[in-house]
Amino acid sequence: MSSVQITDTIFFTDDVDPPAIRAFNLGTRQISLVLSYTMETPAIREGISPLHPDGYNRTLRPRSMVFVEDSNDRAALYWADACTHVEKRQALIGRGCAWAAPGLRLAGVWAVPG
Amino acid sequence: MDVVAPGLSSPEALVAWKPLSGGGAGAGGLRLYWSDVGANRIDTCFLEGSGDTLLKCGEVTALRSDVPAVTGLALDPASQTLYWADSNQMRLQAAPLNDPAAETTVVEPVRLPTAIAVQPSMGKFSGAVFFIDQATPATLSKVWLNGSGTRELMSGGLSQPRAAVYQLGACYVADPGTGSLLVIEEHGAYTSVLYPPAEGPRIPIRPRGIAMRDDVDGRLGSAYGSLASAASHSQAAHTPWLLLALAVGWLRGQRYA
Numbered sequence: 001m002s003s004v005q006i007t008d009t010i011f012f013t014d015d016v017d018p019p020a021i022r023a024f025n026l027g028t029r030q031i032s033l034v035l036s037y038t039m040e041t042p043a044i045r046e047g048i049s050p051l052h053p054d055g056y057n058r059t060l061r062p063r064s065m066v067f068v069e070d071s072n073d074r075a076a077l078y079w080a081d082a083c084t085h086v087e088k089r090q091a092l093i094g095r096g097c098a099w100a101a102p103g104l105r106l107a108g109v110w111a112v113p114g
Numbered sequence: 115m116d117v118v119a120p121g122l123s124s125p126e127a128l129v130a131w132k133p134l135s136g137g138g139a140g141a142g143g144l145r146l147y148w149s150d151v152g153a154n155r156i157d158t159c160f161l162e163g164s165g166d167t168l169l170k171c172g173e174v175t176a177l178r179s180d181v182p183a184v185t186g187l188a189l190d191p192a193s194q195t196l197y198w199a200d201s202n203q204m205r206l207q208a209a210p211l212n213d214p215a216a217e218t219t220v221v222e223p224v225r226l227p228t229a230i231a232v233q234p235s236m237g238k239f240s241g242a243v244f245f246i247d248q249a250t251p252a253t254l255s256k257v258w259l260n261g262s263g264t265r266e267l268m269s270g271g272l273s274q275p276r277a278a279v280y281q282l283g284a285c286y287v288a289d290p291g292t293g294s295l296l297v298i299e300e301h302g303a304y305t306s307v308l309y310p311p312a313e314g315p316r317i318p319i320r321p322r323g324i325a326m327r328d329d330v331d332g333r334l335g336s337a338y339g340s341l342a343s344a345a346s347h348s349q350a351a352h353t354p355w356l357l358l359a360l361a362v363g364w365l366r367g368q369r370y371a
Contacts (some may be wrong), residue, residue, distance in 0.1 A: 008330060010295060010308070012277075012288055012321040022319065024295060024309055026332050031309065031317060043356055063276065064128040064187070068161075073195035080125035080148055095235050 006067075006075055013062035013079050021062070021077065034077075116333045126151045127187035127198070127229075141310070146171065147196065149184035156181055156198065158216070177214045181207075186230040186278075190241060193234075197243055199227035206230060206245055207261070221257045221264055225249035229287075233278035233300060235259065242300075246275045254278070254287060254298060267302035277324045282331045288321035295321060297332045308332060 008027050012035065014020040020036040037060065065079035127150040144161040156178040159171035179197070186199030196209045197220065205222030209215070226249040233256075235241035240260035244267075245251045252272040257264040273291025280286075280300070286308075287296045295308040310316035 002116060006327055009328045010330065010332065011285065012295065012319075013323040014324070015290055015320040015322045016318070026308070029309065029311055047334075048359055061322075063126050063322050064148070065296065065325040066128050066130040066134070066146070067325035067327060068130045070326070075327075078130065078146060079129060079325075080128045092199070 011067060011077055013065050015062055018064040019060045019081065021065075021066060021079070125149070129187045129189045129196075131189050131191055133369065147177065147189065149181070149187055149198065151183055151185070153179075154182040155179045156184060156187070156196070177211075178209075185228045186245070188230045188232040188243065190232045190234050195240075197230055197232055197360060199224070199230045199245060201227050206243060220259070221245070227313060228276050229278040231278040231285055233280045233285075244280055246272075246278055246280050246287070247257055248274060248276070252289075252291075254285065256285075256300075256302075265302070267306055268296075268298055271296075271305070271307075276322050279324050279326065281326065281328065284331075284333050286326075286332065288324045290320035290322055293319050293321075295319075295324070299333065 005023070005025065008025060008026045010026065012024065013021055014022050018036045018038040021034040023032050023034050024030075025032070039060070060081055063076055063080040067075065067077055069075045126149045128146065128268055129144045131147065132143070133145065142351045145158060146161060147156060147158045149156050154174050158173050158177050159174045161170065162172040163170055181198065181200060183200060184198045188197045189195070189211075191195070195208050196211055196214065197206060200207055203222075204224055204227070206220040206224060206227060207217045208220050209217040220243055224245060224247050227245055228248045229246045231244040233242040233244065240258045240262065242256050242258045242304045244254060244256050247255065251269055252275050253266050254268040254272065254275065255264055255266045267285070268287075272287075272289055275287050275289040275291070277288035278285055283300050285298045285300060287298065288294075289296065294310060296305060297303035297308055298305045309319070360366070
């Protein structure tokens with residue numbers, strides 16, 4: 001797992017192709033990539049077809065995001081991915097993605113079509 | 115990667131809350147709330163898990179199932195009130211978490227609300243809700259919860275702002291239209307573009323959601339930037355007066371030497 005700083009950092013969902021989660025550091029004013037995901041990302045590939053039943057390609061759309069820490073100092077990002085123009089069957093999916101500052105871990109959870 | 119909450123339609127806005135006390139499953143744990151615009155719902159679940167496992171949603175329950183087009187969600191932990199932006203009814207709504215059907219209108223009309231953020235009440239100081247109206251021209255405004263009015267904080271420089279977070283005296287905004295991250299002081303005293311930089315290398319971004327730790331404070335860098343900018347401007351404007359003051363001081367020194 002790669003290291004991601006969580007202090008002095010603003011995380012954001014990036015609605016680009018492929019969708020990405022990025023971190024903006026307030027001190028350095030630099031943006032770094034936390035992760036990106038596509039229809040070929042294993043969990044997504046395993047869960048859904050890349051094609052809509054009508055033949056349209058699915059399009060991943062990362063949306064709102066929150067940062068939370070639990071009582072065990074585990075840090076996680078949760079975000080929604082509102083795929084548009086797909087059948088109404090989606091899911092929240094979680095995946096540990098990175099180690100963060102000492103003693104804190106950063107994970108990701110997002111919603112994708114299920 | 116694991117499926118933690120199947121059966122959603124089109125999740126859009128998302129907030130988290132950590133109940134500090136109270137009974138019931140998950141008290142002291144983490145709870146997620148999200149809007150599902152495809153199902154006209156606001157849903158919630160407790161995050162369950164232990165050890166090194168990723169927290170997953172427990173049972174998903176509908177807080178509301180009659181709210182189409184909820185494009186923004188925010189939560190005031192102090193008053194345990196949920197706020198949402200209803201772009202279908204063009205208004206901001208609020209309801210207590212323990213009685214989500216008891217909704218009240220915070221402000222209307224808002225032509226195209228896309229994101230909201232809550233500034234919690236602090237003692238005698240009223241809380242407020244920051245809200246983005248994406249109708250042209252896009253604006254960021256603030257409505258006080260004690261009924262003392264609404265104020266527009268920013269109107270220029272926004273294209274398609276879609277996310278807002280309040281923290282430590284400032285509101286952070288993500289604008290995928292301009293590909294920028296901004297911070298706006300809570301009274302609108304200053305606005306600063308955090309990204310992209312005015313010069314130097316940059317990457318194109320389309321930020322749609324933003325999140326950070328509770329202790330992140332983007333005001334310092336922004337304030338320093340503003341102050342530095344103001345200082346340089348001020349120095350240029352006041353240089354003749356500064357030279358005159360130095361000259362007067364030197365002359366006085368000569369007289370008493």
